[in-house]
Amino acid sequence: MKKSINKIKTFFSKPYNILLIVLMVTLTYLVILPLFSIVGDTFVVHASEKSRVGQPVGSFTLYHWLRAFASDYSKILIWEPLWHSLYTSALSCLVAIVIGGGFAWLVTRTDLRWKKVLTKLFIFPYIMPSWTLALAWRNFFKNAVIGGAPGIFTALTGITIPDWFAYGPFPIIVTTGLHYSPFAYILIGGVLRNMDANLEEAAIILRTNKLRMFTKITIPMVMPAVMSTIILVFSSGMSSFAVPQFLGLPVRYYVLTTEMYSTIQGTNPGVGYIIAILMMVISVGIMLANQYMIGTRKSYATVTGKSANISLFHLKKLRTVVSLLVVLVVLCMSVIPMISFVLQSLILTDGNYHLSNMTLDFWIGISKGGNDYQDKAGILRNADVWKTLFNSLKLSFTCAIGAGTVGFLAGYSIVRRRGSSLSRFVENLTFIPYLIPSMAFSAIYLSMFSQQRGIIPSLYGTFALLALIGTVKYLPMASRSGVNSMLQLSPEIEEAGVIMGIPWWKRMTRIIVPIQKSTIVSGYLLPFVSCMRELSLFVILVTANNRVLTTLLFFYDEKGWAQYGNAINLLIIFIVLLVNFVVEKLTGASIEKGVGGN
Amino acid sequence: MPTIRLVNITKQFSKGSKAVDHLNLTIEDGHFVSLLGPSGCGKTTTLRMIAGLETPTDGEIYFDDTCVFSNEKGINVSPDKRNVGFLFQNYALWPHMTVRRNIAFGLENMKWDKKKIENRVAEICKAMRIEEYVDRYPAELSGGQQQRVAIARTLAPNPRVLLMDEPLSNLDAKLRNDMRAELKRLHKDTGATFIYVTHDQLEAMTLSTRICLMKLGVLQQYSSPLELYGKPANLFTADFVGNPSINLIPMTAEARGDGVKLSSADLKLTFRPNEAVTLPESGKVVLGIRPEFLKQQAENAVDAQVESSLPSGMETILVTRVGAQRLTSVIFGDVDFVAGENLKMGFSGNKYQLFDADTGMRLTSGSLEV
Numbered sequence: 001m002k003k004s005i006n007k008i009k010t011f012f013s014k015p016y017n018i019l020l021i022v023l024m025v026t027l028t029y030l031v032i033l034p035l036f037s038i039v040g041d042t043f044v045v046h047a048s049e050k051s052r053v054g055q056p057v058g059s060f061t062l063y064h065w066l067r068a069f070a071s072d073y074s075k076i077l078i079w080e081p082l083w084h085s086l087y088t089s090a091l092s093c094l095v096a097i098v099i100g101g102g103f104a105w106l107v108t109r110t111d112l113r114w115k116k117v118l119t120k121l122f123i124f125p126y127i128m129p130s131w132t133l134a135l136a137w138r139n140f141f142k143n144a145v146i147g148g149a150p151g152i153f154t155a156l157t158g159i160t161i162p163d164w165f166a167y168g169p170f171p172i173i174v175t176t177g178l179h180y181s182p183f184a185y186i187l188i189g190g191v192l193r194n195m196d197a198n199l200e201e202a203a204i205i206l207r208t209n210k211l212r213m214f215t216k217i218t219i220p221m222v223m224p225a226v227m228s229t230i231i232l233v234f235s236s237g238m239s240s241f242a243v244p245q246f247l248g249l250p251v252r253y254y255v256l257t258t259e260m261y262s263t264i265q266g267t268n269p270g271v272g273y274i275i276a277i278l279m280m281v282i283s284v285g286i287m288l289a290n291q292y293m294i295g296t297r298k299s300y301a302t303v304t305g306k307s308a309n310i311s312l313f314h315l316k317k318l319r320t321v322v323s324l325l326v327v328l329v330v331l332c333m334s335v336i337p338m339i340s341f342v343l344q345s346l347i348l349t350d351g352n353y354h355l356s357n358m359t360l361d362f363w364i365g366i367s368k369g370g371n372d373y374q375d376k377a378g379i380l381r382n383a384d385v386w387k388t389l390f391n392s393l394k395l396s397f398t399c400a401i402g403a404g405t406v407g408f409l410a411g412y413s414i415v416r417r418r419g420s421s422l423s424r425f426v427e428n429l430t431f432i433p434y435l436i437p438s439m440a441f442s443a444i445y446l447s448m449f450s451q452q453r454g455i456i457p458s459l460y461g462t463f464a465l466l467a468l469i470g471t472v473k474y475l476p477m478a479s480r481s482g483v484n485s486m487l488q489l490s491p492e493i494e495e496a497g498v499i500m501g502i503p504w505w506k507r508m509t510r511i512i513v514p515i516q517k518s519t520i521v522s523g524y525l526l527p528f529v530s531c532m533r534e535l536s537l538f539v540i541l542v543t544a545n546n547r548v549l550t551t552l553l554f555f556y557d558e559k560g561w562a563q564y565g566n567a568i569n570l571l572i573i574f575i576v577l578l579v580n581f582v583v584e585k586l587t588g589a590s591i592e593k594g595v596g597g598n
Numbered sequence: 599m600p601t602i603r604l605v606n607i608t609k610q611f612s613k614g615s616k617a618v619d620h621l622n623l624t625i626e627d628g629h630f631v632s633l634l635g636p637s638g639c640g641k642t643t644t645l646r647m648i649a650g651l652e653t654p655t656d657g658e659i660y661f662d663d664t665c666v667f668s669n670e671k672g673i674n675v676s677p678d679k680r681n682v683g684f685l686f687q688n689y690a691l692w693p694h695m696t697v698r699r700n701i702a703f704g705l706e707n708m709k710w711d712k713k714k715i716e717n718r719v720a721e722i723c724k725a726m727r728i729e730e731y732v733d734r735y736p737a738e739l740s741g742g743q744q745q746r747v748a749i750a751r752t753l754a755p756n757p758r759v760l761l762m763d764e765p766l767s768n769l770d771a772k773l774r775n776d777m778r779a780e781l782k783r784l785h786k787d788t789g790a791t792f793i794y795v796t797h798d799q800l801e802a803m804t805l806s807t808r809i810c811l812m813k814l815g816v817l818q819q820y821s822s823p824l825e826l827y828g829k830p831a832n833l834f835t836a837d838f839v840g841n842p843s844i845n846l847i848p849m850t851a852e853a854r855g856d857g858v859k860l861s862s863a864d865l866k867l868t869f870r871p872n873e874a875v876t877l878p879e880s881g882k883v884v885l886g887i888r889p890e891f892l893k894q895q896a897e898n899a900v901d902a903q904v905e906s907s908l909p910s911g912m913e914t915i916l917v918t919r920v921g922a923q924r925l926t927s928v929i930f931g932d933v934d935f936v937a938g939e940n941l942k943m944g945f946s947g948n949k950y951q952l953f954d955a956d957t958g959m960r961l962t963s964g965s966l967e968v
Contacts, residue, residue: 196688196690198686198687198688198690199690199692201651201677201684201686201690202684202686202690202692202751203692203703204651204676204677204678205649205651205677205678205682205683205684205704206678206703206704206707206751206755207678207679207704207707207708207755208678208703208704208707209707212707216703217692220692220694221693221694223694
């Protein structure tokens with residue numbers, strides 16, 4: 001008896017044990033329990049479904065499952081969106097790898113011109129919100145389908161854009177693929193750049209010709225990076241909401257996320273929850289497949305070495321032509337979209353890009369009191385916009401503080417107790433939010449917190465709910481970097497303090513935190529930036545009272561107020577770039593590296 | 599088997615100083631030549647230029663009478679046509695291929711037929727004692743095994759010349775010893791020319807038939823290991839080779855009949871040169887005494903005091919002091935000394951070296967008298 005009391009006392013005398021227990025309890029409540037809640041929600045009748053199901057609200061029903069999988073509607077509700085999601089995501093991977101991988105090869109292995117500028121610009125879309133290219137695409141190529149005037153391209157050339165080019169799978173694939181091609185570039189380019197030059201030199205000495213070298217040595221070496229790119233782009237494509245919303249909806253091209261949004265906002269949340277579960281299953285499946293492949297690919301140990309000067313492949317006559325072509329692609333991905341936003345936010349009447357049609361009204365105009373959208377105040381004078389901006393910053397700040405702090409403490413305690421099952425359990429708990437697509441995650445929280453749970457009142461429509469989901473969703477980012485950096489810090493450094501009797505609090509603030517400063521800073525800033533440009537996580541959960549900038553953009557866009565939408569978009573991009581700049585200056589590390597690392 | 603000739607080879611990287619400066623070197627057929635020197639001396643660059651992986655800035659390289667590189671004549675034979683093997687420091691095994699595929703890869707490039715490749719792989723694997731691992735991936739092998747695979751891959755096409763870039767530096771001490779013996783055996787068995795880069799003087803001494811010692815891109819001495827040790831060309835060579843290192847004592851020299859009177863603040867000695875010698879005008883010389891030639895003996899000796907004693911069983915490294923002059927010696931056998939103890943340390947034999955203090959060049963060898 002005395003022994004076991006002593007054991008417990010020893011256990012709780014270690015601060016990291018207390019941390020782990022607290023984390024275990026809270027995260028179980030915030031991550032595991034909601035999973036049960038959403039499953040349960042697929043078996044009950046919701047208020048908006050009462051008349052259709054013909055049962056009282058809250059009673060048990062199989063209606064949703066039957067409707068989703070065994071009715072005339074299952075094709076429209078599930079199978080078609082599922083196929084669309086898989087199809088567009090898979091082809092987006094292809095686009096990302098061809099463009100990003102090709103660019104990586106050109107930059108690392110050939111004598112391409114203007115490499116420095118090109119790489120900087122190529123990374124650009126990755127910092128942007130995911131819908132940047134989709135919006136720009138629509139600015140350029142929109143046609144009569146969604147009403148209003150045609151886009152910039154038609155205005156300039158007079159050529160009418162066919163539907164398949166303007167909307168639906170084709171533009172979704174191209175814009176998603178291009179948006180994630182910087183990721184392919186970072187991963188594949190990293191391997192190409194760090195790959196041990198000796199591996200290729202060894203092949204040269206053994207008389208390998210160029211083609212055989214490329215197919216047998218170079219390609220296999222970058223395969224792991226290609227696989228990582230596929231996993232990332234595919235799961236990002238699967239969970240992307242804004243792009244298919246902007247480009248798919250006009251031609252009724254639904255994917256899982258947009259279908260889920262419309263069912264949850266509409267009259268059948270039960271089916272929406274089922275779609276959320278389906279998305280989760282797919283996402284977990286992808287991760288498991290990835291782990292399995294990494295596990296069996298013992299042949300792919302990461303190999304880096306001192307790389308000597310690799311002789312560059314000379315493009316010779318094609319050098320200038322290829323370089324110009326790359327410049328064109330890069331401009332289309334980075335600069336031209338920005339120009340389109342500026343233009344679109346300035347024109348008075350749609351479709352007329354003449355200078356006389358330009359106005360700054362949508363930025364700084366004064367409200368004329370009318371009801372028409374052209375009479376509203378410009379976004380920089382609009383109290384609503386300022387309120388939203390403030391709300392966005394407040395939310396990002398809260399989530400950053402929450403995720404950053406918890407993530408760091410989680411990293412600390414996980415590493416200190418590494419090897420124990422408690423530590424492993426908590427580590428997995430912190431990672432689960434990463435596996436769940438944003439929109440599915442918000443559906444889960446909607447189901448969990450839209451009603452009173454124990455002592456916690458209904459949180460729907462509150463700022464607290466947004467802050468909570470943001471914190472939990474971005475926790476993996478911060479805890480990953482926390483774990484990785486703590487692993488590199490030997491426990492002796494803290495133990496030296498323990499021996500001298502320095503209390504835990506002081507050890508943290510005086511020893512650990514100062515050493516880990518830069519990781520901690522990025523642990524705060526990464527969630528901040530991600531939160532600033534997040535749409536799909538919040539779009540179901542916001543109400544008119546607590547809009548954030550991204551959902552305001554979405555709201556304006558749904559209303560068809562293109563000028564305000566483009567102006568808000570520029571505002572978001574401006575803030576994101578600003579924060580990114582600050583991050584780079586403060587930590588010396590760029591955000592794309594941090595995001596790429598988890 | 600060819601003789602490799604480097605004529606006035608210079609390598610200058612885009613910025614900074616010369617990595618190799620006007621190097622002239624003839625590596626004769628069948629020799630085991632070590633390129634030795636501290637890091638940054640240009641030894642790896644030299645090796646890579648012989649292989650063709652690096653292009654010299656100036657000079658010519660010949661394999662027998664065939665010119666493989668000449669800046670003037672505009673010749674640069676690519677590495678795959680030089681018929682050399684190259685063993686990399688980090689082995690450079692292709693991680694996505696099994697041992698068998700790694701070894702067969704080069705043979706396939708040479709369009710050998712399947713049966714022949716199979717036989718050669720089996721043969722070389724047996725010779726390198728890696729038969730059990732042929733179907734494993736490099737990541738599943740220990741460092742020593744990876745090393746053997748790398749050697750097998752390099753030797754499989756029967757290269758005329760085997761170039762090795764610090765191949766043993768990633769192995770632990772025991773394995774390194776085993777592999778040294780193995781390399782020496784391979785050299786004998788294949789009869790190929792081995793060129794070996796190392797910064798470890800012991801490795802160079804024990805393995806090679808000739809050593810090329812370099813410093814900052816400039817050749818210091820090119821001779822057999824024992825000559826390098828016994829007749830170092832200059833102070834750098836004398837100091838670099840030998841462990842514990844040679845005692846170098848700055849002294850003033852004065853000719854006295856057939857001897858040379860050497861004096862410093864603490865030592866007054868007479869040096870008897872083995873051959874006629876011209877002393878520098880300034881009279882400033884450096885006396886070099888290898889630790890094994892400073893002996894504990896009663897005759898022809900000076901009074902010394904023990905400063906430290908490091909016995910290791912077979913021998914004891916003894917540091918003594920004569921006045922303020924510190925001297926290192928090696929005493930054979932299991933002996934130990936107490937710090938502060940007074941000893942007689944003496945000289946015998948004629949392998950003491952005299953260097954010109956200003957130029958650093960060796961003047962002569964000779965014997966010492968107190």
